[in-house]
Amino acid sequence: MPQTFWQWIVLLLDEYGSLFIKGTVNTMIIAVSGTLIGFAIGLGVGVLRTVPVNKRDTPLKKALVKLMNFILAAYVEIFRGTPMIVQSMVIYYGLFGSVNISKMVAGVFIVSINTGSYMAEIVRGGILSVDYGQSEGALSIGMNHFQTMRYVVLPQAIRNIMPSIGNEFVVNIKDSSVLSVISVFELFFAGKSASGTYWRYFEVYTIIAVIYFILTFGVTRLLRLAERRMDGPGSFTVTGSQTDSRSVIKVKK
Amino acid sequence: METVFEIKHLQKSFGDNVVLKDISFNVAKGEILSIIGSSGSGKSTLLRCINLLETPDGGSISYHGEDILSPRFELARYRAKVGMVFQQFNLFNNMSVLENCMIGRMKILGASKEEARSVAMENLSKVGMEAFAGMRPGRISGGQKQRAAIARALSMSPEVLLFDEPTSALDPEMVGEVLKVMRILATTGLTMLVVTHEMSFARDVSHKVIFMDEGVIAEQAEPHKLFTSPENPRTRQFLDRFLNS
Numbered sequence: 267m268p269q270t271f272w273q274w275i276v277l278l279l280d281e282y283g284s285l286f287i288k289g290t291v292n293t294m295i296i297a298v299s300g301t302l303i304g305f306a307i308g309l310g311v312g313v314l315r316t317v318p319v320n321k322r323d324t325p326l327k328k329a330l331v332k333l334m335n336f337i338l339a340a341y342v343e344i345f346r347g348t349p350m351i352v353q354s355m356v357i358y359y360g361l362f363g364s365v366n367i368s369k370m371v372a373g374v375f376i377v378s379i380n381t382g383s384y385m386a387e388i389v390r391g392g393i394l395s396v397d398y399g400q401s402e403g404a405l406s407i408g409m410n411h412f413q414t415m416r417y418v419v420l421p422q423a424i425r426n427i428m429p430s431i432g433n434e435f436v437v438n439i440k441d442s443s444v445l446s447v448i449s450v451f452e453l454f455f456a457g458k459s460a461s462g463t464y465w466r467y468f469e470v471y472t473i474i475a476v477i478y479f480i481l482t483f484g485v486t487r488l489l490r491l492a493e494r495r496m497d498g499p500g501s502f503t504v505t506g507s508q509t510d511s512r513s514v515i516k517v518k519k
Numbered sequence: 520m521e522t523v524f525e526i527k528h529l530q531k532s533f534g535d536n537v538v539l540k541d542i543s544f545n546v547a548k549g550e551i552l553s554i555i556g557s558s559g560s561g562k563s564t565l566l567r568c569i570n571l572l573e574t575p576d577g578g579s580i581s582y583h584g585e586d587i588l589s590p591r592f593e594l595a596r597y598r599a600k601v602g603m604v605f606q607q608f609n610l611f612n613n614m615s616v617l618e619n620c621m622i623g624r625m626k627i628l629g630a631s632k633e634e635a636r637s638v639a640m641e642n643l644s645k646v647g648m649e650a651f652a653g654m655r656p657g658r659i660s661g662g663q664k665q666r667a668a669i670a671r672a673l674s675m676s677p678e679v680l681l682f683d684e685p686t687s688a689l690d691p692e693m694v695g696e697v698l699k700v701m702r703i704l705a706t707t708g709l710t711m712l713v714v715t716h717e718m719s720f721a722r723d724v725s726h727k728v729i730f731m732d733e734g735v736i737a738e739q740a741e742p743h744k745l746f747t748s749p750e751n752p753r754t755r756q757f758l759d760r761f762l763n764s
C-alpha cells in the first residue's frame with residue numbers, strides 16, 4: 267500500500283488514468299456541444315424576443331407575438347431560476363424516463379437547454395448594445411427584422427458578447443459535473459468511480475480539481491487569444507455584465 | 520405632373536406630446552422639397568412617418584395612389600424605392616463601404632453579386648467615394664460617411680430620397696462636400712425631401728419649401744417667395760432669427 271500523498275497520486279493515475287481521460291473527454295464534449303447548442307438557442311430566442319410589433323399589424327399577429335414572448339420569457343425565467351442539478355433529475359426521469367436514451371445525449375440536452383436560457387439574455391443584451399441606428403439603416407433599405415438581425419445587428423452583437431459566451435463555456439466545463447446525479451460519465455463521475463476501491467477521496471478529487479483547472483484555465487487563455495485575433499483594427503464594445511446590457515465597456519486599440 | 524406622395528391630415532403623438540397635428544401636402548415626381556423649422560417642430564417625425572420608421576396615428580399617406588398604411592402594403596419594396604439618409608449616417612459598421620452599398624441590392628432586390636458591385640461602384644464614384652470602397656465606416660471622416668450613406672441609398676435605385684438633416688452632425692468644413700453631392704443629385708430627376716438647416720440649399724436648390732411650426736405646416740411656398748416675402752409672421756420670425764444668428 268502507498269504511504270504518502272504522492273504515492274497515492276501515482277497509483278491512482280496509473281490505475282484509473284483511462285477513467286480520468288474518458289471523464290475529461292466527456293466533460294469537454296458536453297461543455298462544447300452544450301455551449302454551442304445553447305448559443306444557437308440563445309440566438310433564436312434573442313431574435314424572436316426582439317420582433318417588433320406595430321400598430322399596423324393585424325390583431326392575430328399581435329396576439330401571436332405576445333404569446334411567443336410569454337412562452338420564451340417563461341423558458342428563460344424557469345431555467346435560470348432553478349438549479350441545473352434539479353433540472354437534470356426532472357428532465358432525465360421525466361422526459362427521458364420512458365425512452366431509452368444514452369446518458370451523454372441526455373447530458374448534452376440538459377446543459378444545452380440550461381445554457382440557452384442564459385444565452386438568450388446575453389444575446390438580447392448584445393442586440394441592445396448595438397446602436398439602434400444600425401437597425402434603422404437596415405430597415406430603411408427594406409430589410410425585415412430577420413434580415414436586419416442576420417446581416418447587420420447580430421454580427422456586431424456577437425462580437426460584443428464574445429467574452430460572455432466564453433464565460434458560459436467555462437461555467438459549463440465546471441457545472442456539467444452536476445450531471446453525475448444522473449450518472450453521466452463526466453469528469454466528476456469518473457472521480458466517484460475512481461474513489462470507490464481505495465476510498466482515497468482527497469487524492470482522487472485533488473486530481474479531478476487539477477484537471478478541471480487545467481481545462482478552464484486553458485480555455486480562458488485560448489478564448490482571450492481568439493478574441494484578440496477577432497478584434498482587427500478599430501475599436502469595439504463589450505458588454506460588461508451578463509444581465510445588464512447598459513454596462514458596456516468601450517475598448518479602443 | 521405625376522404625384523408621388525399625397526399626405527393628408529397626418530397625425531402623430533408620443534404619449535401626450537402631439538408632434539404632428541394635421542399635416543397635408545403633396546410631392547410631385549422629381550420635386551425637390553425642403554422642410555425647415557425650429558428644433559422640435561416635428562420635421563424628423565414627419566420624414567420617419569413617410570418611410571414608416573414611425574407609424575402615424577391618423578391621416579393617410581399614399582404613394583402613387585397606394586395607401587402605405589394598409590396592413591397589406593408591401594413595405595420592403597417601398598423602402599427600397601424610398602430611401603433615407605440619416606443625420607447620424609447609420610452605415611453598417613460590420614461591413615466595408617462597398618458592402619454597405621451592395622447588401623440591400625443583393626438581399627432585397629435579388630441582384631447578383633456582380634450586378635450589385637457594379638451599381639455600388641457606380642454610385643460610389645458619383646459621390647466621390649470609390650477610393651474608399653474597401654474601408655470600414657469607422658475609418659473615414661463624417662463627410663465621407665455621409666457620402667457613402669448617400670451611395671448606399673442610391674444603390675437601391677430609389678425613386679425618392681428622404682434626407683434628415685444630412686449635414687447637421689458634420690464638422691463645418693465637411694458640410695460643403697455633402698451639399699455638393701446633393702446639389703448634383705437634385706439635377707438627376709430624383710425626388711428629394713430634405714429636412715435641413717442649410718438655408719442656402721433650401722433657397723437655391725429646392726422647388727418648394729415647407730416651414731413647419733409646432734406640428735403644422737405654417738407655410739409652404741416656392742423658395743424665392745418664402746425667403747423674401749413670407750406670409751406667416753412665424754415664418755418671418757424663424758427666418759430672422761435663423762439668418763441673423
Ligand SMILES: Nc1ncnc2c1ncn2[C@@H]1O[C@H](COP(=O)(O)OP(=O)(O)OP(=O)(O)O)[C@@H](O)[C@H]1O
Pocket residue numbers: 533536538556557558559560561562563564565684
Ligand atoms: N421616439 C420618440 N419618443 C418620444 N418622443 C419623441 C420621439 N421622437 C421624437 N419625439 C419628440 O417629438 C418632438 C419632435 O421631434 P422631431 O425629432 O420630429 O423634431 P425635429 O423638428 O426633427 O427637431 P430637430 O430639428 O431638433 O431635429 C420632440 O419634442 C421630441 O422630443
Ligand SMILES: [Mg+2]
Pocket residue numbers: 562563564683684
Ligand atoms: Mg430632427
